[in-house]
Amino acid sequence: MEPHYSILIQWSEADHCYIASLPEWGDTCHTHGDTYAEALRHALEVLELLQANATEANALPDPVTFSMTPSPIAP
Numbered sequence: 001m002e003p004h005y006s007i008l009i010q011w012s013e014a015d016h017c018y019i020a021s022l023p024e025w026g027d028t029c030h031t032h033g034d035t036y037a038e039a040l041r042h043a044l045e046v047l048e049l050l051q052a053n054a055t056e057a058n059a060l061p062d063p064v065t066f067s068m069t070p071s072p073i074a075p
Contacts, residue, residue: 003051004063007043009036024061025050 008021018036020043022029031046033039054060
């Protein structure tokens with residue numbers, strides 16, 4: 001099974017571009033793009049390289065996953 005990693009894409013007013021962060025890989029793992037699609041494409045390319053290198057070193061980080069727990073219904 002392939003690991004599922006997070007990609008967070010946000011607009012940066014300071015840089016005038018979209019910043020794509022890969023949170024499981026550390027606070028400094030970012031790439032960018034002039035468009036949202038370009039930032040995503042770059043993030044996927046970086047993620048592929050990170051996974052390949054980490055797999056060789058047997059050092060894949062654990063993915064952060066989303067889990068929605070149902071909230072109790074108030075009477």
